[in-house]
Amino acid sequence: MDAMWSASTIKVIGSGIDDPDFADKLSRLIGDHDVETTSTSTSESGKSTSVSMRQERILPADAIRALPKGTALAFATGLRAAMLDLRPWxxxxxxxxxxxxxxxxxxxxxxxxxxxxxxxxxxxxxxx
Structure with missing residues (x-):
């Protein structure tokens, strides 16, 4: 199955993924994004604010597992993943x-x- 998956140039995954390892692989394929975190501290000398960046998954495995019916993820070689709203044929x-x-x-x-x-x-x- 892994060989077939890797050889496919276009993949569409719908709701109902119950394999946690597969959902995590999909999550990693979708990637991460930067999240800005602001911290504020107060001391005798005054107030200090710092901003830092951290990486967070765009779509974690649990969110992939909970995709609503009628939604799918599309993976195409050379393109970023896309979330699709399916039309009931x-x-x-x-x-x-x-x-x-x-x-x-x-x-x-x-x-x-x-x-x-x-x-x-x-x-x-x-x-x-």
């Missing part, structure tokens, strides 16, 4: 045609897989 005009085409394609894939597995099963039955 099943509510769009032409959804019935898309659904029918999907059902035909799924049926064809299943038929080809069964046909390819059938000779192997026959060989297994002969050996038994």
């Amino acid at each position: 099943y509510l769009e005009p032409g959804a019935a045609e898309l659904s029918a085409a999907s059902a035909r394609a799924s049926k064809g894939i299943t038929e080809r897989a069964v046909a390819k597995a059938a000779p192997k099963q026959a060989d297994f039955d002969k050996a038994a």
Whole structure:
């Protein structure tokens, strides 16, 4: 799976990531940003304010895990990650045609897989 993931040039990840290691990898891919922190202290000589910068994850792993339904992350080679608002295709005009085409394609894939597995099963039955 890692090899397939690494070889893909465009990746879209939707809600429902429950693997903490994978969510953390995605978080690291998204990256960090600078956060300004202001500190104020008071002493006998007066008030002092200092500003410092620290790095913080743009989207931590727990936020990736909690992506709302209808939201996805897109990763494309050479580009920064993007958060997408998905459009429910099943509510769009032409959804019935898309659904029918999907059902035909799924049926064809299943038929080809069964046909390819059938000779192997026959060989297994002969050996038994």
